[in-house]
Amino acid sequence: MSRDSSKTVEEKLPDKKTNTSEWYSRVLQEAGIVDIRYGVKGFIVYMPYGMSIMKRIIQLYEEELEKTGHRPILFPVVIPEANLRKEAEHIKGFEAEVFWITHAGLTKLEERLALRPTSETAIYPLYSLWISSYKDLPLKAYQTVAVYRYETKATRPLIRGREFLWIETHDVFRTAEEALRQTVEDKDIFHRVTYEVLGIPFLHVMRMDFDKFPGAEHTYAFDTLLPDGRVLQIGTTHYLGQKFSRVFEIKFHDIDGSYSYGEQTCFGIGLSRILASLILVHGDNYGLVLPPRVAPIQIVIIPIPKTGFSRERLENYIEEVRSLLEGAGYRVYADLSEKTPGEKFYHYDLLGIPIRIEIGPREVEQNKVSVFRRDKREREIVDLGRLREYIAYLMEDIPETLKRRAREEMEKNIATVGSIDELMELRGSYSLFKTDFCDSEECAEELKTTTGGYEVRGRFLDEKPGEGARCIVCGGEARSRVLVAKAY
Amino acid sequence: MSRDSSKTVEEKLPDKKTNTSEWYSRVLQEAGIVDIRYGVKGFIVYMPYGMSIMKRIIQLYEEELEKTGHRPILFPVVIPEANLRKEAEHIKGFEAEVFWITHAGLTKLEERLALRPTSETAIYPLYSLWISSYKDLPLKAYQTVAVYRYETKATRPLIRGREFLWIETHDVFRTAEEALRQTVEDKDIFHRVTYEVLGIPFLHVMRMDFDKFPGAEHTYAFDTLLPDGRVLQIGTTHYLGQKFSRVFEIKFHDIDGSYSYGEQTCFGIGLSRILASLILVHGDNYGLVLPPRVAPIQIVIIPIPKTGFSRERLENYIEEVRSLLEGAGYRVYADLSEKTPGEKFYHYDLLGIPIRIEIGPREVEQNKVSVFRRDKREREIVDLGRLREYIAYLMEDIPETLKRRAREEMEKNIATVGSIDELMELRGSYSLFKTDFCDSEECAEELKTTTGGYEVRGRFLDEKPGEGARCIVCGGEARSRVLVAKAY
Numbered sequence: 001m002s003r004d005s006s007k008t009v010e011e012k013l014p015d016k017k018t019n020t021s022e023w024y025s026r027v028l029q030e031a032g033i034v035d036i037r038y039g040v041k042g043f044i045v046y047m048p049y050g051m052s053i054m055k056r057i058i059q060l061y062e063e064e065l066e067k068t069g070h071r072p073i074l075f076p077v078v079i080p081e082a083n084l085r086k087e088a089e090h091i092k093g094f095e096a097e098v099f100w101i102t103h104a105g106l107t108k109l110e111e112r113l114a115l116r117p118t119s120e121t122a123i124y125p126l127y128s129l130w131i132s133s134y135k136d137l138p139l140k141a142y143q144t145v146a147v148y149r150y151e152t153k154a155t156r157p158l159i160r161g162r163e164f165l166w167i168e169t170h171d172v173f174r175t176a177e178e179a180l181r182q183t184v185e186d187k188d189i190f191h192r193v194t195y196e197v198l199g200i201p202f203l204h205v206m207r208m209d210f211d212k213f214p215g216a217e218h219t220y221a222f223d224t225l226l227p228d229g230r231v232l233q234i235g236t237t238h239y240l241g242q243k244f245s246r247v248f249e250i251k252f253h254d255i256d257g258s259y260s261y262g263e264q265t266c267f268g269i270g271l272s273r274i275l276a277s278l279i280l281v282h283g284d285n286y287g288l289v290l291p292p293r294v295a296p297i298q299i300v301i302i303p304i305p306k307t308g309f310s311r312e313r314l315e316n317y318i319e320e321v322r323s324l325l326e327g328a329g330y331r332v333y334a335d336l337s338e339k340t341p342g343e344k345f346y347h348y349d350l351l352g353i354p355i356r357i358e359i360g361p362r363e364v365e366q367n368k369v370s371v372f373r374r375d376k377r378e379r380e381i382v383d384l385g386r387l388r389e390y391i392a393y394l395m396e397d398i399p400e401t402l403k404r405r406a407r408e409e410m411e412k413n414i415a416t417v418g419s420i421d422e423l424m425e426l427r428g429s430y431s432l433f434k435t436d437f438c439d440s441e442e443c444a445e446e447l448k449t450t451t452g453g454y455e456v457r458g459r460f461l462d463e464k465p466g467e468g469a470r471c472i473v474c475g476g477e478a479r480s481r482v483l484v485a486k487a488y
Numbered sequence: 489m490s491r492d493s494s495k496t497v498e499e500k501l502p503d504k505k506t507n508t509s510e511w512y513s514r515v516l517q518e519a520g521i522v523d524i525r526y527g528v529k530g531f532i533v534y535m536p537y538g539m540s541i542m543k544r545i546i547q548l549y550e551e552e553l554e555k556t557g558h559r560p561i562l563f564p565v566v567i568p569e570a571n572l573r574k575e576a577e578h579i580k581g582f583e584a585e586v587f588w589i590t591h592a593g594l595t596k597l598e599e600r601l602a603l604r605p606t607s608e609t610a611i612y613p614l615y616s617l618w619i620s621s622y623k624d625l626p627l628k629a630y631q632t633v634a635v636y637r638y639e640t641k642a643t644r645p646l647i648r649g650r651e652f653l654w655i656e657t658h659d660v661f662r663t664a665e666e667a668l669r670q671t672v673e674d675k676d677i678f679h680r681v682t683y684e685v686l687g688i689p690f691l692h693v694m695r696m697d698f699d700k701f702p703g704a705e706h707t708y709a710f711d712t713l714l715p716d717g718r719v720l721q722i723g724t725t726h727y728l729g730q731k732f733s734r735v736f737e738i739k740f741h742d743i744d745g746s747y748s749y750g751e752q753t754c755f756g757i758g759l760s761r762i763l764a765s766l767i768l769v770h771g772d773n774y775g776l777v778l779p780p781r782v783a784p785i786q787i788v789i790i791p792i793p794k795t796g797f798s799r800e801r802l803e804n805y806i807e808e809v810r811s812l813l814e815g816a817g818y819r820v821y822a823d824l825s826e827k828t829p830g831e832k833f834y835h836y837d838l839l840g841i842p843i844r845i846e847i848g849p850r851e852v853e854q855n856k857v858s859v860f861r862r863d864k865r866e867r868e869i870v871d872l873g874r875l876r877e878y879i880a881y882l883m884e885d886i887p888e889t890l891k892r893r894a895r896e897e898m899e900k901n902i903a904t905v906g907s908i909d910e911l912m913e914l915r916g917s918y919s920l921f922k923t924d925f926c927d928s929e930e931c932a933e934e935l936k937t938t939t940g941g942y943e944v945r946g947r948f949l950d951e952k953p954g955e956g957a958r959c960i961v962c963g964g965e966a967r968s969r970v971l972v973a974k975a976y
Binding site: 035037038039040043044045046047048049051052054055071072073074075076077078080083095096097098099100101102103104105106107113115122125126129130141143146148150152163165 | 523525526527528531532533534535536537539540542543559560561562563564565566568571583584585586587588589590591592593594595601603610613614617618629631634636638640651653
């Protein structure tokens with residue numbers, strides 16, 4: 001709960017740039033985002049403030065999915081072991097990570113049940129019952145759920161957990177062309193929320209064949225850059241082709257009377273990681289900086305009382321301002337508690353409230369308010385008559401500022417390199433490298449070993465290696481222009 | 489998917505009154521509410537139409553909870569075995585019903601993890617960290633999650649499953665008085681959505697001591713009446729007192745400087761059962777009848793084309809009507825597909841769409857529309873100029889009609905009885921009995937056996953036995969006026 005923050009009002013947060021990890025832990029706990037003290041490794045608790053933000057993030061993506069014809073579904077958390085084993089590559093990819101339910105009450109179950117690590121093998125047997133004709137297509141559906149993976153790497157709150165939240169879509173089409181078009185629509189959906197509303201920039205790449213989703217034909221991924229210079233995968237879209245539809249018998253009577261197998265895509269929106277990115281990308285040494293659309297409180301009003309000035313008059317004026325802004329549709333909170341203005345400033349800065357309005361005797365007497373915007377930490381005195389208009393402007397300008405700042409930060413970290421030596425020279429100044437690559441898994445592994453952890457994250461879709469370009473590792477013919485970075 | 493219904497367009501539903509169980513199964517499948525073919529007993533799939541309704545139901549309750557100061561949280565689905573065992577009565581009540589995770593990947597877990605059957609023992613250890621002063625109280629929070637119980641009784645979709653959806657609140661107060669007041673607020677919240685919006689009437693009773701929630705001081709329950717004459721518990725509020733706060737060390741520094749244990753309540757809103765009740769209480773022989781607030785489509789517009797009349801002119805007029813109503817904020821869908829009007833009527837009746845607008849040449853020529861309300865199955869011809877006003881009226885009148893009808897149905901099923909013989913005589917005509925009772929578990933068991941299944945469901949809070957009243961079973965002194973009914 002945000003209340004906890006009162007205990008640490010005097011302890012400043014560590015510097016975000018130089019001490020990102022401690023800054024992150026402190027903000028998660030003190031702003032009331034998540035609590036990591038649940039006692040089961042990799043499982044965290046969403047606290048009220050964090051969950052209020054998360055629910056708004058979920059709503060944004062769900063609205064975009066509904067607009068593009070996706071409908072909600074909800075499948076069980078348990079998957080029978082036999083289902084999970086049906087697609088060979090898929091089970092191979094997930095086998096080591098599955099939590100198994102073996103008993104219920106005092107009974108041993110006849111068949112083990114997996115906690116869903118992802119839902120293809122839960123959903124597709126039913127799709128095979130729901131789809132029988134081309135008239136049933138396209139089928140576009142999504143569910144917002146937690147998934148479970150027994151991660152053996154070090155866990156980090158919201159970034160790598162054994163339980164995490166995501167939205168998964170599962171779409172079926174008549175033709176490969178439509179399915180491939182869906183992977184582009186998925187990217188657009190992701191862009192409209194992740195970048196346009198939340199201000200989190202990302203790079204869009206196609207994962208290398210050796211790194212794709214178990215069972216997919218292709219995997220497209222969205223990687224964002226975190227302040228420590230590492231990239232984080234925050235979403236993926238998979239073109240499954242007919243790999244699952246053949247296994248799970250998703251077939252339909254086609255227009256020409258023949259039977260065909262459905263062409264499938266699925267799309268994972270990594271909600272927990274998106275919340276982590278939101279915090280890490282926009283935050284500063286005062287705490288969170290929230291885009292207005294996901295801020296539980298968008299405007300906080302703080303009285304600056306003065307001895308000798310009527311408290312009643314001050315509070316009446318505050319109520320006038322509050323009700324004006326609430327009437328305009330904003331989420332407004334006037335904090336009339338007994339804490340000092342300084343304590344309140346500290347607290348709402350930490351919570352990342354986009355706009356703070358300060359009202360003291362001078363504001364009351366002059367019919368003005370003092371407006372502080374959290375993103376730029378700038379203050380402006382505004383006439384009450386002009387307040388609605390000014391707030392409307394800030395509600396547009398704050399997300400624009402966050403977006404621009406974050407995109408510039410990401411872009412200035414990109415360098416194009418022609419050799420491993422060049423990469424090693426530039427790694428102090430850049431985090432993201434574009435280079436040419438031969439597509440082999442061996443070269444990717446060698447690159448990672450030689451450079452102390454730089455990974456081939458995938459090929460850019462809109463860039464190709466130049467004529468005669470050579471692989472940065474083996475010097476063989478380059479087949480792709482790839483993204484190379486350290487990753488979570 | 490609703491598409492399935494096209495296959496059965498000619499097969500009428502069975503009669504709801506005389507064949508409730510088959511009517512229910514058919515509606516669930518054909519309207520696309522849930523699919524029971526997942527293959528794991530007690531686990532069902534929410535299909536797109538069912539999940540669209542469910543999401544609206546969830547939103548209604550969450551809004552009321554937020555208005556009354558509850559904030560969202562989300563705790564893990566897994567509970568360490570040691571937590572679950574801490575409160576003795578609690579584990580005794582749930583032990584036989586818990587699903588256990590014992591393995592992850594190829595590893596055997598050191599401690600078994602339970603899938604949450606309810607979340608007291610997950611949440612309260614963290615509450616003990618979040619609460620340290622009376623200033624941290626009240627703490628009011630809710631989570632919307634699935635819970636897991638290995639039911640050994642026969643399962644029924646949405647009514648009794650091994651995975652079901654609910655909202656659970658977990659509140660902590662400084663005093664018992666405040667906690668008890670919360671149980672009244674819970675009832676008001678429940679009433680405002682369940683009855684006022686969804687039109688599902690319920691009886692509010694305090695469960696007998698031998699029937700309360702394991703670990704609670706008191707359990708208050710909400711029972712609704714289903715068409716087969718049995719009651720279904722759709723919500724409960726528990727006054728936990730300090731039973732859990734002492735075990736989980738939820739204590740705080742009180743105003744006077746002393747330490748006290750928190751006074752707790754929790755409140756379960758049975759979402760799956762509420763959806764079942766919505767279907768069973770309001771539905772008729774044509775299918776679902778949805779209250780407008782939870783209907784994914786509120787108004788469907790159906791063209792009635794006629795040879796010789798311009799299709800373009802018809803569709804332009806439909807678009808005018810559609811856009812008028814969408815502009816007024818309603819969820820409107822114009823079905824311009826090639827199906828016949830009769831097929832469309834059947835389909836949207838089945839889906840329970842509250843209002844159907846039919847438009848043919850006469851409507852176009854006279855600038856009118858034909859409006860059909862699903863609840864009363866009545867049609868009215870309305871001038872286009874008066875349409876917005878008339879629809880606004882229906883949006884109020886339909887839920888009022890559903891509420892009134894359902895309440896009258898419930899009330900006419902209540903009889904007050906003075907003896908078991910009288911109960912047995914009246915059971916053909918009534919389903920709910922009020923009677924006087926001595927409060928003993930033995931008498932409740934005897935009543936159930938003698939009557940072939942009638943249960944003491946709890947005592948009414950606003951009614952007392954008269955002077956000298958005797959228990960209906962043993963003839964001893966009556967202590968409560970109770971509800972007796974057959975139950976799910």
